[in-house]
Amino acid sequence: MNQKKTILLSLTILLVGATLTILIFNTEPTASQSGASVETAMLIDVVEVERGDYTPTIRATGTVEPSQDIMLSPRVEGEIMELSENFTPGGYVEKGEVLLQIDPSDYRNALLQRRSELRSAEANLAIEMGQQNVAEQDYALLDDSLSNESKALVLREPQLNTARAMVESAEAAVQQAQLNLERTTIRAPFDAYILSRSANVGSQVSPGDQLGRLVGLDTYWISAMVPLSSLRWISVPENGSWGSEVRIRNRTSWDPDEHRTGRIFRLVGALEDQTRMASLLISVEDPLSYRDENSDKPRLMIGSFVESNIQANELEDVILLSRDYVRQNDTAWVMEDSRLQIRNLEVLFRDADNAYITSGLEDGDKVVTTNLSTVVEGSRLRTEESMGMTASPDSTSESTAQSTD
16 A cells, blocks of 8 residues: 555656646747847058168178188298297288298308309400400401401400300399398288298298298178079179178177178179079178277178178169068058958069069058958958047947847
8 A cells, every 4th residue: 555655656746847847948038139240350450661762682691701812932942040920820910021031041142152153244244345346456457358257256246245145144143142032031912811820930941831821901702692683683893883882790709780891892703503693702891800990890700601781772663561561472461441452562672571562552551461360352450540449330240139038
């Protein structure tokens, strides 16, 4: 009996629960949405471009090399007796300054001997000329006609020519001995910087031996590579004209605000084998800052890699735009009437930072600088400046929610 009551009670509870559940779902409030319309303008940044005349910069890297570079060698042999204090690696010497002295004793003696030989030859010439005068007087007394050859023999002309030749030979020997004596003193051939020295006091040297390496103080060259397409924008000097100005920087060893100024000196008439690029020589005056007026400027080091910023010829009536804002296929995104426009560009020239545009943009155009994930022409755009302005009707959104029991 108790079991039947329990089963009946359980069924009653389940029936009541099911009835309440159905009643709750049938009486739940419903929500409806009407008039929902949303169009959101993309927030962007823009830059206003300006048409004008601009001077591009062509950036190239190059290697510093001396314009004057020699291995100093003696022209006579002997023992080195003296060395200049400045003739040391890192030293500066001026043109004509004595660098070292080879023992001149043997060469002085040779000069004295050659001078003695010259005096002897001159004396023999004087004697022969006296004998020729006597021969001419004897010939006049003969009052006879002789052939030209016989007459020359009678007048001792061969002997006279021989004496004169001996004098000329002796004079040449004296000049050579004088030159050899002078060459025992080795001087700087130009204002120079000493890179190395391979001789010391007591060294025995001969012609062709290396005494040291000297480079000129006045000018260094920078051998820079540029694309062939850039050459028409660079001024190479011709007939005394000035080449394009170049600003030189060494980002690895100079301060960020330090630079040197040079000029295009020559265009090398051959392409580099591997890169097929053109080679330019850039001339830099006083590269070691030796002169007082350049004492505060950084020094160029031979063999170092430097950045050369070449001032190209002026481009007239073009739009200047950062290369970052030139999009794929030479296009630009322009904001016009709060809408996105995609413009095709005609790019005249590109340097490392900018593009110079002849058509596709006009003075005052607002170019989009923000990178957009979705680019659809006609999309609505807005900037920070326009956020405080009243939104236009087609850009508003309404959403209402109504609930009913």
